[in-house]
Amino acid sequence: MKEKIYIFDTTLRDGEQSPGASLTPQQKLEVALQLEKLGVDIIEAGFPIASKGDFEGVSIVAKNIKNCEVAGLARARKEDIDAAYFALKSAKCPRIHTFIATSDIHIKYKLKMTKEEVLETAVNAVKYARRFTDNVEFSCEDAARSELDFMCKVIEEVIKAGAKVINIPDTVGYSIPQEFGELIKTIKNRVPNIDKAIISVHCHNDLGLAVANSISAIINGARQVECTINGIGERAGNASLEEIVMIIKTKQKHPLLENFYTNINTKEIYPTSRLVSNLTGIVVQPNKAIVGKNAFRHESGIHQDGILKKRQTYEIIKPQDVGVPSSELVLGKHSGRHALEKRLSDLGYKINKNMLDKIFTKFKLLADKKKYIFDEDIVAIVNEELGKQRQQLELNYFHINSGSGVVPTATVELKIKVNSKTKIFREAEFGDGPVDAAYKAIDKILVNLLGLKSTPKLVDYQLKAISAGKDAQGEVIVRFEYDQETFTGRGISTDVIEASIKAYVSCWNNFLLKEKLGKKIKINL
Numbered sequence: 098m099k100e101k102i103y104i105f106d107t108t109l110r111d112g113e114q115s116p117g118a119s120l121t122p123q124q125k126l127e128v129a130l131q132l133e134k135l136g137v138d139i140i141e142a143g144f145p146i147a148s149k150g151d152f153e154g155v156s157i158v159a160k161n162i163k164n165c166e167v168a169g170l171a172r173a174r175k176e177d178i179d180a181a182y183f184a185l186k187s188a189k190c191p192r193i194h195t196f197i198a199t200s201d202i203h204i205k206y207k208l209k210m211t212k213e214e215v216l217e218t219a220v221n222a223v224k225y226a227r228r229f230t231d232n233v234e235f236s237c238e239d240a241a242r243s244e245l246d247f248m249c250k251v252i253e254e255v256i257k258a259g260a261k262v263i264n265i266p267d268t269v270g271y272s273i274p275q276e277f278g279e280l281i282k283t284i285k286n287r288v289p290n291i292d293k294a295i296i297s298v299h300c301h302n303d304l305g306l307a308v309a310n311s312i313s314a315i316i317n318g319a320r321q322v323e324c325t326i327n328g329i330g331e332r333a334g335n336a337s338l339e340e341i342v343m344i345i346k347t348k349q350k351h352p353l354l355e356n357f358y359t360n361i362n363t364k365e366i367y368p369t370s371r372l373v374s375n376l377t378g379i380v381v382q383p384n385k386a387i388v389g390k391n392a393f394r395h396e397s398g399i400h401q402d403g404i405l406k407k408r409q410t411y412e413i414i415k416p417q418d419v420g421v422p423s424s425e426l427v428l429g430k431h432s433g434r435h436a437l438e439k440r441l442s443d444l445g446y447k448i449n450k451n452m453l454d455k456i457f458t459k460f461k462l463l464a465d466k467k468k469y470i471f472d473e474d475i476v477a478i479v480n481e482e483l484g485k486q487r488q489q490l491e492l493n494y495f496h497i498n499s500g501s502g503v504v505p506t507a508t509v510e511l512k513i514k515v516n517s518k519t520k521i522f523r524e525a526e527f528g529d530g531p532v533d534a535a536y537k538a539i540d541k542i543l544v545n546l547l548g549l550k551s552t553p554k555l556v557d558y559q560l561k562a563i564s565a566g567k568d569a570q571g572e573v574i575v576r577f578e579y580d581q582e583t584f585t586g587r588g589i590s591t592d593v594i595e596a597s598i599k600a601y602v603s604c605w606n607n608f609l610l611k612e613k614l615g616k617k618i619k620i621n622l
């Protein structure tokens with residue numbers, strides 16, 4: 098009998114804690130619906146007590162997801178558990194995930210408690226959560242650095258109190274595979290009632306070992322893995338879902354992994370990866386395993402020759418098994434609506450007629466400027482149109498004056514929605530270059546309008562071509578910081594200055610959304 102490995106996706110909680118990755122409740126729902134299609138077992142949708150936005154995010158996911166469990170995170174406190182319960186109230190299958198640190202360093206310096214107090218708090222939290230649901234998960238934060246005897250005691254007691262899943266996180270990404278596997282084996286052997294719970298792991302990638310540690314844990318007794326799409330998350334990120342799933346699938350003949358399977362529909366991996374990258378603004382590195390742009394590209398002549406003769410010579414996974422669309426070059430000026438609609442569905446988008454009309458118009462405009470339309474171009478158009486529905490600001494007009502021996506100046510007009518009315522604001526500025534001038538003009542409009550104390554600080558600006566060819570569209574990603582929070586924006590155009598301005602406007606849009614949703618409490622797990 099094969100054993101199932103439960104996939105607990107925390108893209109919307111831990112992944113969303115990546116700097117600059119914050120998602121609105123509506124965006125969270127979009128990702129959650131795709132995760133449901135992907136076949137994950139549990140979606141951790143957020144940390145409800147952290148902010149109004151997080152609470153709304155978890156509620157909307159709970160209300161709409163029918164085929165997976167939905168989890169909300171809560172510290173081992175009443176208020177947190179109450180918030181998680183209320184946010185999860187309409188879930189078909191809710192899970193409360195509560196935690197407290199069990200390592201000496203966290204107990205002494207962060208919690209300022211004694212071990213006895215930690216044990217009592219953990220047990221009480223689980224008992225309290227059990228009043229609302231029998232689906233309670235408990236995490237020993239910083240488990241990998243915890244004193245073993247004490248942690249085993251905590252685990253035994255919280256299982257007695259009713260925890261059904263015991264999560265062992267390598268919170269700081271400090272373990273190596275043999276060590277972490279050994280830890281799981283010891284817990285399995287030493288905790289007397291461990292058969293009444295599922296052992297889960299949650300590994301961070303600080304030493305690049307999150308996936309390796311998770312696999313080692315499975316081999317040694319873990320049956321749930323917490324992971325994220327594209328491996329996003331705090332600092333160096335979490336274990337990557339797509340890598341774990343494909344390791345289990347690809348190594349089905351290996352004696353160590355032949356007894357395991359997951360519920361994941363691997364063909365949905367690529368569309369999910371794209372969606373998460375597009376919504377969070379976190380670009381997937383080209384050489385990333387499974388979902389990177391180069392993951393299935395063969396550059397060397399010898400390899401290409403081998404691939405043409407028999408694919409398995411240099412390919413261990415078929416690109417179509419993880420949902421990578423077959424050819425890249427697709428459409429052009431003469432392509433019709435149906436061709437576009439078909440490609441959109443290959444790329445994982447379900448789009449209504451109204452939206453398809455808008456996307457088709459944009460597509461035609463772009464096809465006039467650019468000979469070949471690549472997948473990346475289509476994805477960019479879709480994301481821009483989907484993004485617009487949520488935006489309060491729009492670039493209405495810009496004019497740039499720049500050249501050698503000229504002081505660069507920019508005039509920018511923004512359309513701003515205030516209480517269902519749209520107003521136009523215009524400013525002009527000069528700067529070190531045309532982009533700098535335009536950004537200053539935008540700041541001038543918004544800092545005054547919103548009554549901010551200072552201008553946000555630009556911390557990152559990246560420009561790249563999103564597809565091949567001299568006429569490729571430029572994509573700009575910018576991040577700015579305001580009051581210790583980072584916001585991300587993207588802009589796309591065949592004109593790089595326009596792309597830069599759009600990216601900055603989108604950054605401000607995310608700032609406005611976040612302001613509405615309130616501040617966030619940051620946590621590590």
Ligand SMILES: [Zn+2]
Nearest residue numbers: 111331621622
């Ligand atoms: Zn974490």
